[in-house]
Amino acid sequence: MTAAIMNFLTPNIMHALGWALLHFLWQGTALAALSAAALAVCRRTQVRYILGVATLILMSLAPVVTFVNYLQQHGTVQVISAFPATAYRIQNGLVSGISADSSRRIVPSLDALPWLVEAWLLGVAFFGFRSAGGFFLLERERRKRSTVVGTRLLQTCLSLQQHLGISRAIRYCECQWLQAPAVIGWFKPIVFLPATALTGLSEEQLRAVIAHELAHIRRFDPFVNVFQVCVEALLFYHPAVWWLNKRIRAEREHCCDELAVNLCGDAVEYARALTLMEEWRSAPVFAMAANRGPLTERVVRVLGLKTIGSGMRGIGWTGSVLCLGAALVAGHALLDIARPPIARAAMRLQAATNANGEAAQQSNPKPAATPKPSAARTPNPASTASSYIDAMRDVGLKDLTVDQLIALKVQDVTPEYVREMREQGLNVDAENLVAMRVQGVTPEEVRQWRGTGLNLDQNRLVALKVQGADPEYYRALKEAGIDPDVDRLIALKVQGVTPEYVRALRAAGLSVSADQVIAFKVQDLTPEYLKHMHDLGVDANANELIGMKVQDVTPEYVQQIHALGLKPTANELIALRVQDVTPEYIKALQSAGYKASVNEIIGAKVQDVTPEFIERAKAHGFKDLTLQKLMQLRQLGILDSKADL
Numbered sequence: 001m002t003a004a005i006m007n008f009l010t011p012n013i014m015h016a017l018g019w020a021l022l023h024f025l026w027q028g029t030a031l032a033a034l035s036a037a038a039l040a041v042c043r044r045t046q047v048r049y050i051l052g053v054a055t056l057i058l059m060s061l062a063p064v065v066t067f068v069n070y071l072q073q074h075g076t077v078q079v080i081s082a083f084p085a086t087a088y089r090i091q092n093g094l095v096s097g098i099s100a101d102s103s104r105r106i107v108p109s110l111d112a113l114p115w116l117v118e119a120w121l122l123g124v125a126f127f128g129f130r131s132a133g134g135f136f137l138l139e140r141e142r143r144k145r146s147t148v149v150g151t152r153l154l155q156t157c158l159s160l161q162q163h164l165g166i167s168r169a170i171r172y173c174e175c176q177w178l179q180a181p182a183v184i185g186w187f188k189p190i191v192f193l194p195a196t197a198l199t200g201l202s203e204e205q206l207r208a209v210i211a212h213e214l215a216h217i218r219r220f221d222p223f224v225n226v227f228q229v230c231v232e233a234l235l236f237y238h239p240a241v242w243w244l245n246k247r248i249r250a251e252r253e254h255c256c257d258e259l260a261v262n263l264c265g266d267a268v269e270y271a272r273a274l275t276l277m278e279e280w281r282s283a284p285v286f287a288m289a290a291n292r293g294p295l296t297e298r299v300v301r302v303l304g305l306k307t308i309g310s311g312m313r314g315i316g317w318t319g320s321v322l323c324l325g326a327a328l329v330a331g332h333a334l335l336d337i338a339r340p341p342i343a344r345a346a347m348r349l350q351a352a353t354n355a356n357g358e359a360a361q362q363s364n365p366k367p368a369a370t371p372k373p374s375a376a377r378t379p380n381p382a383s384t385a386s387s388y389i390d391a392m393r394d395v396g397l398k399d400l401t402v403d404q405l406i407a408l409k410v411q412d413v414t415p416e417y418v419r420e421m422r423e424q425g426l427n428v429d430a431e432n433l434v435a436m437r438v439q440g441v442t443p444e445e446v447r448q449w450r451g452t453g454l455n456l457d458q459n460r461l462v463a464l465k466v467q468g469a470d471p472e473y474y475r476a477l478k479e480a481g482i483d484p485d486v487d488r489l490i491a492l493k494v495q496g497v498t499p500e501y502v503r504a505l506r507a508a509g510l511s512v513s514a515d516q517v518i519a520f521k522v523q524d525l526t527p528e529y530l531k532h533m534h535d536l537g538v539d540a541n542a543n544e545l546i547g548m549k550v551q552d553v554t555p556e557y558v559q560q561i562h563a564l565g566l567k568p569t570a571n572e573l574i575a576l577r578v579q580d581v582t583p584e585y586i587k588a589l590q591s592a593g594y595k596a597s598v599n600e601i602i603g604a605k606v607q608d609v610t611p612e613f614i615e616r617a618k619a620h621g622f623k624d625l626t627l628q629k630l631m632q633l634r635q636l637g638i639l640d641s642k643a644d645l
Contacts, residue, residue, distance in 0.1 A: 018113030032240035540570035
């Protein structure tokens with residue numbers, strides 16, 4: 001999956017994303033240091049919680065802002081550093097050409113950025129699947145091993161809910177797979193009360209514990225927690241994110257503890273309940289409203305005692321200042337490294353030229369009389385540069401900045417190159433000229449593209465060159481039967497569509513457009529797949545074939561359906577797979593005496609008419625029912641048990 005994503009990331013995106021990930025190292029540290037200082041000052045639990053969440057939001061936005069900033073910058077810098085053919089050495093105010101190997105020592109190499117981005121994507125995938133697995137595990141356990149609480153306990157829960165002013169619909173369930181109460185769910189929350197809590201806590205303790213869980217729902221803590229999980233998955237590599245999330249979860253527990261004590265009134269009994277539940281706890285916490293904070297700190301706060309951290313605010317302040325200073329120093333160093341190489345070269349050139357001019361004025365005072373002409377004079381660097389500037393101005397490039405002049409000269413953009421490109425109808429500026437030169441776009445190649453009849457601007461020329469699409473590739477596609485425009489031509493090349501692939505599709509009897517060919521390639525639809533479906537008698541057009549491939553309609557699946565006496569069309573095959581109708585399900589219906597059509601089978605599957613439901617209907621004395629009657633019984637819930645109701 002990571003490799004597939006990497007194929008869609010352009011060099012500009014890779015560059016911007018890599019620098020955003022690197023910059024977050026100091027940005028995250030600085031934000032964490034500021035947050036730690038603010039948390040040390042604040043006394044109120046709710047204010048500390050809000051500060052922590054606000055800092056986490058800033059942490060999530062910092063890489064986005066950095067990414068957008070780098071993405072909006074011109075692509076000149078990165079292509080020069082990636083393909084250095086010629087560079088310039090600045091020495092004593094003069095600019096002289098040096099080799100590519102030497103330029104790499106001056107301009108930091110960014111070759112490691114793609115590896116960094118790929119490693120980050122792997123980490124995101126790991127933590128994302130880890131969190132998703134936790135959600136799936138909790139949902140499975142909820143369905144299998146939970147029951148509704150008794151009437152008396154339900155009245156207690158509803159009374160507490162009313163006291164807290166919660167109008168949302170909340171379910172209360174008893175479970176065996178948890179050892180401590182928990183809240184699961186976002187829009188339809190469920191409060192789980194384990195059997196150990198129902199039997200091991202007094203009524204007063206149980207009320208306080210239930211009030212704590214309802215406080216999570218009142219404060220919308222499950223939504224904040226899922227945001228924390230997402231930030232942890234995306235910014236997993238920074239310890240500050242994990243530290244801040246731990247503090248947020250701890251402060252969240254303190255807030256709910258305060259609400260529970262205020263509602264129930266007895267802090268001592270609630271502290272005892274916390275101690276008992278901590279001894280029972282062994283539950284997964286991937287998707288719960290909060291991962292519980294340290295027991296000792298919670299109990300101390302509930303009882304109103306002085307916490308250990310209250311006497312360490314001075315140390316926290318000192319540590320925050322040191323971390324903030326280190327982060328700013330590291331950020332300044334990284335910004336200097338990440339600063340566009342052209343800008344750095346321009347600064348060095350300007351400084352060297354100024355220094356050289358001042359030295360010349362001090363060593364060569366103005367003469368009293370005009371000196372005789374010298375037979376040989378050392379050329380002035382300024383006059384040499386002016387000749388290149390004048391030549392570029394003559395071909396239409398005026399008011400060039402120092403950065404642009406250096407970039408053009410580094411990439412060997414000559415006035416002749418500019419003139420020939422403009423003769424081909426391209427109104428190019430300095431950045432476009434550098435990009436075309438870096439990618440090796442030649443005037444001859446532009447003339448060949450003009451001969452194809454395609455309307456190409458400089459950006460599309462660069463894009464075609466990056467993807468390796470040349471005029472011969474375009475002509476071969478036309479000969480194979482498709483005539484794509486520029487954007488589709490690029491997409492075809494990105495997906496690896498060859499003229500041979502198009503000819504094979506045509507040979508299979510398909511009249512396909514460029515968009516359909518791209519969709520075929522994305523879904524890995526091969527000519528062999530088409531032949532198998534044709535041999536099985538499935539008459540499908542291009543869009544139906546794409547739908548069949550998307551829904552994983554395999555030749556083996558079609559053969560199994562045919563073996564059961566059914567001959568579904570392409571659309572019916574798609575519908576069968578969408579509803580997850582298996583050959584085994586059809587066999588079960590047929591074994592129960594129902595020789596149904598494809599549409600009837602799909603309808604039965606939609607209404608969840610299972611073999612077990614058919615047996616239940618027969619057990620109630622309903623025999624010889626049609627499949628339509630069974631679907632009506634299922635839809636109306638007539639045969640549902642009390643537990644289902």
